[in-house]
Amino acid sequence: MSAPQPPHAPIQAVVIGCSAGGLEVLRMILPALPDDFPVPIMVVAHVGAASGGYLEDAIRRDCKMPVVEAEERQPVTPGIIHVAPPDYHLMVEADHTFSVSTDPKVHNARPSIDVLLISAAEAWGSGLAAVLLTGANADGADGMAAVKAAGGVCLVQDPATAFASEMPTAAIARGAVDRILVPGRFAPVLAALCNPSRTAELP
Amino acid sequence: MPWRSNSIHSIELDLVLDVLARRHGYDFRGYARASLKRRVSGLAHKLGCATIAELVPRILYDDALLPEVLAGLSVPVTEMFRDPQVFKGIRDQIAPVLATYPRINIWQAGCATGEEVYSLAILLAEAGLLSKTQIYATDINDMALAKAEEGIFPVKTIEKYSENYLKAGGTKALASYFSLGYGYAKIDSAIKDRISFAHHNLVSDGVFCEVNLVVCRNVLIYFDRHLQDRVLGLFDSTLSRSGFLCLGTKENVAFTPAAARFAPVDAPLRLYKKLAESP
């Protein structure tokens, strides 16, 4: 597979969305990122309302980058993995600080991947890379379409490798995709996108 | 709604907010933009507008539309005993102090459709405090206020809330506070009679009485830092000496100067106490 065409401006922020089966894939991708990863990462995973802190703990265990729960009015910070709090939607404002809301669920989910992606697409435009992984509903497809329309980069897990293929398949059906990747490829591709001097490392 | 560049979207949103503020006196310009944008887009869609800007003449000329617009911009999502550990915290850490007062005044700001204020009143009843308590429950959404005042909920939701009621330290059955019939549950008047519902706008209205506890959860998350600061100042001036403040579990007031007026009672639960006036 080739690098995104045409050569893309450096990525300034990454959003990763996943649902059923996502934790395993997150635990393949995030620990494989270099410890000097230069941009912020935001993670939305569909988890139950009462599961406070569980997701961060699971990711933190094997990550080199710091993992924190995203807090309203806090700046989105390079080099940090920000995890959406359970039972709230997470959004990014134009000044790259977080907002949360208790607005109704979207695609039966709160936090919703669409809600974060649509706000992040506005906040970063072509500077955003969006990653959509395994999941058993169509959350994320509208968001990926917004990222694509704003000129960002859309990376989708190969549905054949997904625990639940509906989510990546929905994004692909919308044409909201630049590259379809197997789990092991996300970390090197993200590292190259965020640090263009490393593009040469891409096979 | 078609995708538009960030700047066009922002201009459209500014126009709508300007009309609301200047024509109707409702100022949403200090709200956090990202979720406001979602709501305004949703409202435009619901009213059959092809663009956000098409809302402008509708809101400008059609006064009858205002309640629906306000309802659309202030989606009143709520539950009974949401975050049960917070209600348990109020029961264990605040109610014993309130119990020492001859009369208790409470302001619940942003009551939406009433689920939260009825939860609070039930908690106070079980602490033996409700009969000497007056609760003021306020919101800007009149449609939500009317529902709150009715106090009628689907029986199914009461069943759903029962688990959280028990986690909050509830000592009876939640259904025992309702009269049941035809799939609906109506809150008992013994609970409801202690609550006054009223329209109040945190952006533009002032303080209306002295209270011992302010409960305002999941409202400040919709405001920018500047407006958060104004509202916290309002709470500071409405609270009696050593009065208590309860905010939403994900609300982060660390960035607002007015937060220095409060000391945490239980920080994770967002329970605070007003500090004494500095001499």
Ligand SMILES: C[S@@+](CC[C@H](N)C(=O)[O-])C[C@H]1O[C@@H](n2cnc3c(N)ncnc32)[C@H](O)[C@@H]1O
């Ligand atoms: C998400 S609901 C929170 C309901 C409840 N406090 C809870 O946590 O379950 C937010 C409420 O704040 C109200 N609200 C928004 N702006 C307001 C304002 N300026 N003044 C008063 N209430 C406002 C909305 O109408 C809505 O009912």
